[in-house]
Amino acid sequence: MTRTLAEAAAALADPDTFVDGPPWELFAALRESDPVAWTAEPEPNQGFWTVTRHADIVAVSRDWETFTSNRGVSLEELDNDQLEHRTSMIDTDPPAHTAMRKILAGQFTPRVINGYESFLRGVVARTMDNALARNEFEFVEHVSSEIPVRVLSRMLSVPDTDHAKLTSWGDRLVGNTDPEFADALHGSEESEQYRLLPFRSPAALEVFEYGRALQVERRAQSTGDLISLMVEAEIDGEPLPQRDLDNYFLLLSLAGQETTRQAITLGMHTLITHPAALAQLQERPELLSGPALDELLRWGPPVYHMRRTATRDARIGDTDVRQGDKIALWYASGNRDEAAIPHADTLDLGRESVDLLTFGKGGPHFCLGSFLAKMEYRVTMEELVARIDTAEFNGPVERLRSNFVNGVKRMPVRVTLR
Numbered sequence: 001m002t003r004t005l006a007e008a009a010a011a012l013a014d015p016d017t018f019v020d021g022p023p024w025e026l027f028a029a030l031r032e033s034d035p036v037a038w039t040a041e042p043e044p045n046q047g048f049w050t051v052t053r054h055a056d057i058v059a060v061s062r063d064w065e066t067f068t069s070n071r072g073v074s075l076e077e078l079d080n081d082q083l084e085h086r087t088s089m090i091d092t093d094p095p096a097h098t099a100m101r102k103i104l105a106g107q108f109t110p111r112v113i114n115g116y117e118s119f120l121r122g123v124v125a126r127t128m129d130n131a132l133a134r135n136e137f138e139f140v141e142h143v144s145s146e147i148p149v150r151v152l153s154r155m156l157s158v159p160d161t162d163h164a165k166l167t168s169w170g171d172r173l174v175g176n177t178d179p180e181f182a183d184a185l186h187g188s189e190e191s192e193q194y195r196l197l198p199f200r201s202p203a204a205l206e207v208f209e210y211g212r213a214l215q216v217e218r219r220a221q222s223t224g225d226l227i228s229l230m231v232e233a234e235i236d237g238e239p240l241p242q243r244d245l246d247n248y249f250l251l252l253s254l255a256g257q258e259t260t261r262q263a264i265t266l267g268m269h270t271l272i273t274h275p276a277a278l279a280q281l282q283e284r285p286e287l288l289s290g291p292a293l294d295e296l297l298r299w300g301p302p303v304y305h306m307r308r309t310a311t312r313d314a315r316i317g318d319t320d321v322r323q324g325d326k327i328a329l330w331y332a333s334g335n336r337d338e339a340a341i342p343h344a345d346t347l348d349l350g351r352e353s354v355d356l357l358t359f360g361k362g363g364p365h366f367c368l369g370s371f372l373a374k375m376e377y378r379v380t381m382e383e384l385v386a387r388i389d390t391a392e393f394n395g396p397v398e399r400l401r402s403n404f405v406n407g408v409k410r411m412p413v414r415v416t417l418r
């Protein structure tokens with residue numbers, strides 16, 4: 001049984017496993033029988049531990065001294081040269097991490113983010129009205145892709161005309177294991193030439209160049225936006241080196257739109273597959289201001305996992321891991337753990353609270369943009385359920401080939417209006 005399960009766990013290293021949607025049954029079996037499962041990987045990678053239980057994921061996140069982020073948070077095994085080039089805030093530990101995060105943290109507080117709500121609602125309302133002018137449309141292109149990028153652009157003070165570029169960079173970076181999006185498929189020989197770039201993607205060079213032009217402008221004239229804060233920041237009396245600015249900007253421009261875009265698509269997917277939940281929200285949209293929002297995000301988490309690396313021999317649950325081992329924290333699985341979330345296999349918008357792992361939990365890297373993401377998600381869902389009566393798929397839902405991001409590339413829908 002365990003051997004079979006260990007073999008099955010190896011499927012988590014293969015992006016093909018995810019093209020039909022998240023492997024919920026495999027996650028459930030692992031949580032039950034092998035919660036810290038050794039997951040073999042094809043050479044030259046060394047394999048990793050798959051952590052599927054909620055409590056173990058939180059414990060590992062919390063103990064950043066034993067489980068470092070500084071070997072990278074993707075499963076790719078990076079040598080020192082690659083790390084030197086590719087490290088961004090998310091790949092560091094305190095205290096360096098704390099100093100980097102502090103530069104922008106003040107821009108992501110509830111008070112500041114709430115200031116964007118009326119702008120956001122205008123964006124969402126216009127987007128919905130345009131999309132719903134037809135009864136049949138492709139949801140990713142006409143709804144999800146239109147919303148987070150506009151808020152991010154405002155925070156970066158970049159023009160509307162650059163939206164398509166930002167979205168396409170997101171696709172090419174996160175889609176590095178999907179032949180439709182990857183410039184050079186991750187792991188292929190061709191990708192070797194890009195090994196020093198984040199995601200091994202040449203799109204990173206375009207993002208760096210774009211960010212650098214903005215940085216030059218803000219150095220000449222500060223606008224108080226995120227770029228201005230980055231170029232004005234000092235750590236230990238020194239401005240950030242260009243490489244840190246490049247990687248920080250890339251992290252932000254990706255995290256700030258790609259994940260939320262996927263979240264919105266997954267939210268609509270959930271409403272289509274659960275018509276009773278749609279009816280409940282149509283009747284009581286105020287639920288979206290409470291735990292129901294977290295419940296939807298629990299059900300459709302955009303990020304499957306993040307990696308840590310053991311800095312010493314240690315124990316996770318009942319399993320011994322060795323110094324240097326890679327650890328994958330499968331947030332998506334922890335979200336469905338009965339031990340933390342009663343009747344976790346049921347979508348229940350009436351829960352009193354949800355112990356959510358979608359944005360991480362307990363560690364220093366807890367999503368910086370979670371409040372913003374939740375506001376974008378809530379306002380989109382509010383405007384959606386206010387307008388639609390029924391919704392169904394109008395063609396196949398096409399998934400991203402990725403074991404990192406729970407992505408939907410295309411989702412044709414047919415709706416009737418209220």
Ligand code: HEM
Pocket residue numbers: 061089090091101251252255256257259260263301302303306331358359360361363364365366367368369370372373374
């Ligand atoms: C639904 C949308 C989103 C999801 C599911 C999500 C998820 C995550 C997760 C899982 C992490 C890592 C947590 C950890 O390792 O402990 C993270 C980190 C991060 N997220 Fe998000 N995120 C979303 C939206 C956003 C937005 C809108 C922004 C910013 C504009 C953002 C910025 C970041 C940054 C900068 C980090 C790194 C934080 C650090 O290293 O301290 N995210 N996010």
